[in-house]
Amino acid sequence: MSSEIAAKASFEIIxxxxxWEDADILVKGLDVKEGDVCLSIASAGDNSFAMLVNNPKKVICMDLSQAQLYCVELRVACYKHLSHQEFLELLGSYDSNNRLKIYEKIRPYISKEAQEFWDDKKDMIEKFGAAGTGKFEKYFAIFRDFVLPLTQSSSNLKKVAESMTKAEREEFYDNKWNNFMWRSLIKLFFSKTVMGIMGRDPSFFNYVEGSMYDHISGRIKHAFTNLDPSLNPYFYWILTGKHSKNALPMNLRPENFEIIKKNIDRLEWHKMSFEDVVKKCQSENLKINKFNLSDIFEYMSVDNYRTILNQILSVSDKGARLAYWNMLVPRSRPDDMANKIKKLEDLSKDLFYNDKAFFYCNFHIEEVI
Structure with a gap:
């Protein structure tokens, strides 16, 4: 990440x-291949692990937050030492009465610092699972426990998990789900003020313009009607606090578990700014083929965005691909850099339409010329 955001936001918590970004469109858009060297913003690590499914040579996972990297470290130990079922129970994807027992099983395989970090969160692991311990997940838990019951009946909530045709989904959304109370509370709960206090860091909204509600409401309708919410792991977690067996993120699917386990030692993680990672690559004469940039450009000025693009060019092979999301701050390759980076607009548009992490306003795949 850019050091600009490091100066403004706190990174001491998870x-x-x-x-909360769709790994399916990420991996497809980047076209990760055998032999690729990938650079990936860590977050909790899920999408970095998903990149391992396509057998790259290396995935360099980086973040400014040590707390986020403890999430990565925990998952590495899980892939190495747990069964698929145990992994999903520990994360909270599935209900479990054995989370603390499972945690004790993998505890010896994480660093002393990570042990102390996660030991302090045992109560939360037991209640929510390790994947429910972050600020953003707590924000959704409040939404689930206090907002949803005021806006939706239990029958409505059950209906979302059922497979419906597009016409049935549209009828259900328009006539049942999108009621007055829903619209009113969504406008409040997903405002910049409330989301800044309870969900994201307030500094993450420094470059945001326009209405959060207008954006979020339109994307929720898209996720409800054009996509199938019963197959959407992100939607399902928001509504239930867990995953369903029919709706798992890419890195948690059973068909990918053994592949990731086999390739797990190809992943390395570092507490570094993006600038420092670039310097490291330059010193090692290492070229990057694929960049998972998450939504880091959301948090920086246009000038810093351009600086990062130039740093990327300095460590990129020809044909290297960049993937990144916009939530509310529009960022895409500047016109005066068209001779260096090309926008893959048709691919980006097709992938974004199918983006299951529905709260973003755009998704970009760009390629180094």
């Missing part, structure tokens, strides 16, 4: 105990 902000995201799971990745």
């Amino acid at each position: 902000r995201y105990a799971q990745c």
